[in-house]
Amino acid sequence: MIICVPTEGDRGLDEAVCQHFGRATTFTLYDIDTGNIRVVENRSEHMGGVGTPPEHLSREGVNIVIAGGLGPKAIDMLNNYDIEVFVGAGGTVREAIELWRNKSIERATRDNACRDHAH
Numbered sequence: 001m002i003i004c005v006p007t008e009g010d011r012g013l014d015e016a017v018c019q020h021f022g023r024a025t026t027f028t029l030y031d032i033d034t035g036n037i038r039v040v041e042n043r044s045e046h047m048g049g050v051g052t053p054p055e056h057l058s059r060e061g062v063n064i065v066i067a068g069g070l071g072p073k074a075i076d077m078l079n080n081y082d083i084e085v086f087v088g089a090g091g092t093v094r095e096a097i098e099l100w101r102n103k104s105i106e107r108a109t110r111d112n113a114c115r116d117h118a119h
Contacts, residue, residue, distance in 0.1 A: 003030045003100070004062040004083075005093045006053075010039045013094040021070035022046045022053055028093045029060060054078045066096045066105065072113040087113075 006024030007015040018024035023046055029038045043049035044056055054074065057065065058081040065078055065085045078085050085108035089096035099105045 001032050001063045002061050003032060003064045003066060003097060004028070004057050004060070005030070005066050005089065005096050006042075006068075007039070007093060012037045012039060013092065013097075015039075015093050017066075017068055017089050017091060017093065017096050019068040019090075021065075021067045021074055024053075027053070027057065027060075029062065030093065030097060052077060054081050054083065057081070057083060064100070066100050067108075069114045070108065072110045075108045075110065075113055 005028045006018040006021045007026045007028045008018050009015050010026055012028060015028055024042050026039050026041055040060060044051055044053045054077040062083055065083055066089045067087055068089055069087050075085050086100055086105045087108045088105035089099055
């Protein structure tokens with residue numbers, strides 16, 4: 001199972017969680033079965049590329065996204081790719097994954113989506 005955390009750079013588990021999902025510079029991918037860590041650049045249309053972050057993450061085999069917050073459209077798009085989304089993460093990737101493991105963050109819904117990111 002692959003967990004994705006939107007991040008600010010390429011320091012792996014020690015990188016900061018980016019609080020704006022679509023504009024994250026990178027996405028840190030953590031395979032909980034193997035312990036493998038990969039950092040991929042955000043090459044979506046938000047960053048001058050093509051496609052949306054959910055499309056790219058789906059191709060990377062992501063199963064779960066752990067974020068600080070994200071808009072309702074992003075939640076819907078990720079769910080349409082069968083990617084579960086959890087919100088309320090902060091700190092580092094390592095800390096965000098621990099929050100998820102401890103069930104200390106909640107599943108993303110339209111009710112807890114960022115209202116100012118409804119695009």
